[in-house]
Amino acid sequence: MLVSEMKPDEEILDMLEMVHSIYLVGCNGCAEVCKTGGAKAVAAYRKFLETQDKEVSGICNVDFLCNNVLTGTRLVREIEPIDRSEAILVFSCGVGVQVVGAVVDKPVFPAANTISMGGHFGLWPGAEKCAQCGNCVLGYTGGICPVTGCAKSLVNGQCGGTTRGGDCEVEKGRPCAWLQIYERLKTIDRLDLYRRILAPQDKSKLMPGVKQRKTLYWAIDQDVKRKE
Amino acid sequence: MSVSQLQHKLENRSFVVTGETGPPKGTNMNQCLHRAENHLKGRCDAVNVTDNQSAIMRTGSLATCRLFMDRDMEPVFQMVCRDRNAIALQSDILSAYALGIRNVLALTGDHQALGDHPQASGVFDLDSVSLLKALCTLESGRDISGNVLDGAPKFCKGAVVTPGAEPVEPQIIKMEKKVEAGAQFFQTQAVYDIKQFETFMKRVEKFNVPVLAGQVILKSAGMARFLNANVSGINVPEHLISKLEKDKEAAKSGQTGARICADFVKEAKAMCQGVHLMTLGWDHLVPDIFEMADLG
Numbered sequence: 001m002l003v004s005e006m007k008p009d010e011e012i013l014d015m016l017e018m019v020h021s022i023y024l025v026g027c028n029g030c031a032e033v034c035k036t037g038g039a040k041a042v043a044a045y046r047k048f049l050e051t052q053d054k055e056v057s058g059i060c061n062v063d064f065l066c067n068n069v070l071t072g073t074r075l076v077r078e079i080e081p082i083d084r085s086e087a088i089l090v091f092s093c094g095v096g097v098q099v100v101g102a103v104v105d106k107p108v109f110p111a112a113n114t115i116s117m118g119g120h121f122g123l124w125p126g127a128e129k130c131a132q133c134g135n136c137v138l139g140y141t142g143g144i145c146p147v148t149g150c151a152k153s154l155v156n157g158q159c160g161g162t163t164r165g166g167d168c169e170v171e172k173g174r175p176c177a178w179l180q181i182y183e184r185l186k187t188i189d190r191l192d193l194y195r196r197i198l199a200p201q202d203k204s205k206l207m208p209g210v211k212q213r214k215t216l217y218w219a220i221d222q223d224v225k226r227k228e
Numbered sequence: 229m230s231v232s233q234l235q236h237k238l239e240n241r242s243f244v245v246t247g248e249t250g251p252p253k254g255t256n257m258n259q260c261l262h263r264a265e266n267h268l269k270g271r272c273d274a275v276n277v278t279d280n281q282s283a284i285m286r287t288g289s290l291a292t293c294r295l296f297m298d299r300d301m302e303p304v305f306q307m308v309c310r311d312r313n314a315i316a317l318q319s320d321i322l323s324a325y326a327l328g329i330r331n332v333l334a335l336t337g338d339h340q341a342l343g344d345h346p347q348a349s350g351v352f353d354l355d356s357v358s359l360l361k362a363l364c365t366l367e368s369g370r371d372i373s374g375n376v377l378d379g380a381p382k383f384c385k386g387a388v389v390t391p392g393a394e395p396v397e398p399q400i401i402k403m404e405k406k407v408e409a410g411a412q413f414f415q416t417q418a419v420y421d422i423k424q425f426e427t428f429m430k431r432v433e434k435f436n437v438p439v440l441a442g443q444v445i446l447k448s449a450g451m452a453r454f455l456n457a458n459v460s461g462i463n464v465p466e467h468l469i470s471k472l473e474k475d476k477e478a479a480k481s482g483q484t485g486a487r488i489c490a491d492f493v494k495e496a497k498a499m500c501q502g503v504h505l506m507t508l509g510w511d512h513l514v515p516d517i518f519e520m521a522d523l524g
């Protein structure tokens with residue numbers, strides 16, 4: 001099971017600084033277990049946002065947001081309230097946020113930091129999308145992950161190595177993630193997010209703490225070791 | 229108060245010329261030092277020393293910078309974020325200051341896959357923007373974790389930009405971030421298309437920060453075509469390629485390349501604050517370029 005934790009309220013409000021009406025998308029999968037998703041957690045956050053003068057235009061909870069096909073068909077039914085919103089706040093792991101970003105042309109913001117995938121890498125087939133960096137920056141990058149997408153995991157923009165065809169300097173056929181992020185932010189008219197200087201990734205978050213590792217299998221493993 | 233000759237000249241708005249040297253792969257420093265002493269010393273205002281350029285392992289930039297100073301040449305210490313974590317980068321910045329180095333150029337660095345140690349890990353704890361910020365933080369008397377330093381450094385801090393990138397907007401946004409993070413001057417990727425450079429300079433005028441136009445001396449028409457096809461942001465116009473093609477002997481001896489470079493410099497004088505000459509081993513052409521371009 002995947003482990004995520006809520007971002008601090010200040011960070012979420014900072015990301016949503018220029019946004020008034022927000023649509024909320026929650027995940028009923030792993031995120032519900034971590035209390036970063038699921039109907040209860042999302043409803044509670046709606047209340048909080050409303051105390052902060054934000055308008056919540058709707059909520060949708062999807063079973064396993066990381067399943068891009070399912071999420072796509074589910075969100076189609078929500079087009080009207082989503083259209084009315086300026087942004088979407090997603091309560092899930094990094095994969096779920098990226099799925100929403102890929103199916104909707106709206107700025108997406110992560111409500112949580114993904115700390116560990118615990119062996120579960122999401123149901124979006126064919127891509128390694130989240131490296132569990134513990135400090136999710138998808139809110140500043142148009143929902144495209146630079147930690148997994150950029151060969152250097154840069155968080156402050158394109159390096160000088162992109163080829164003429166838009167590939168990464170490392171390999172032909174591998175698109176430069178930062179060029180994609182630029183195009184995406186331009187499309188959703190949020191290049192101001194590109195201008196933000198982000199702090200270096202906190203690498204201490206790469207190692208989940210003991211409490212956050214307490215998945216079922218981890219617990220059984222520990223139990224076996226104790227008995228030995 | 230300027231901390232270096234380079235900064236002094238930049239602040240006085242005089243036209244600046246910087247050179248560039250790559251340390252050797254090995255311990256034999258003679259050639260690298262002699263070349264710089266014979267051709268760059270007394271001409272270039274400062275000489276960049278590259279940091280494991282193209283991810284090829286070599287003698288370090290820090291030590292080579294100090295050797296340049298021992299020979300009365302002012303170095304620009306290039307630092308890439310690929311090989312050192314946040315601790316080692318800050319430590320080397322303090323070391324550089326202790327050794328008397330006063331100019332630093334902050335770069336992200338080529339990916340290790342491009343060099344001769346693709347099996348090595350790439351660190352990138354910091355990037356060019358956060359490295360500039362780290363330099364400012366150290367100057368304020370603290371490290372990036374907030375601990376107080378016993379003595380703070382002070383540098384003239386530079387960064388790079390690619391005027392010929394397509395699209396150029398992300399480059400300009402990143403340049404703006406670098407200015408905000410503390411960059412005091414910019415060196416550019418090699419530029420040959422003077423019109424394109426002029427347009428770029430107009431767009432970045434508002435940042436009010438000195439720009440040194442990068443020049444790589446063209447050695448042949450083949451090299452120019454290779455750069456056009458493979459190096460992002462480099463556009464050698466067709467009329468320059470035909471110049472190189474016309475007289476193969478002159479191209480081979482470097483005369484054509486030096487002439488192209490000097491012509492560019494003459495025009496660029498009115499547009500920017502200086503030039504950065506990347507000679508790729510052809511330092512001996514620098515005196516000719518100085519003469520042809522009427523550089524002081």
Ligand code: SF4
Pocket residue numbers: 093094095113114129130131132133134135136137138145146147148
């Ligand atoms: S930035 Fe990328 S790697 Fe980090 S949590 Fe978000 S999706 Fe995962």
Ligand code: SF4
Pocket residue numbers: 149150151152153154157158159160161162163167168169170175176177178179339
């Ligand atoms: S070319 Fe693009 S994806 Fe590759 S390292 Fe540079 S910014 Fe990252």
